Amino acid sequence: MDTENSKRERLQLLVHSFFKEHSFDELIDLLYILYRGWALQVSLKVDREERLRVLTCYSELKEFLEEFSDLYTPEIRVAKHPPEDSF
Secondary structure (H helix, E strand, O other): OHHHHHHHHHHHHHHHHHHHHOOHHHHHHHHHHHHHHHHHHHOOOOOHHHHHHHHHHHHHHHHHHHHHHHHOOOOOOOOOOOOOOOO
16 A cells, blocks of 8 residues: 555656646647647658547547646645744
C-alpha cells in the first residue's frame, strides 16, 4: 500500500509541476502546433484512417485539456514545522 501512495504522490507532484510550468492556453497552442506540424509533414504519406485517428486524438486531447483546466485546482500543501522552543 505504501508503494501505491508513493506512486500517487509522485503523480500529483508531476501534474502540479507540469501545470505550474505550462498554462492551459499554452498547452492547447502547442498541441495545435504539434498537430499542424505532423499534418504538414506526413498527412499525404499516410492513409485516410491514420489521418482520422490522429485528428480524433488531437480533438479529444484538446477537449480533455479544456475540461481539465476547469476542474484542476492545485493542492496547496501546508508545510509542517516543528514546534518552536520557547526559550
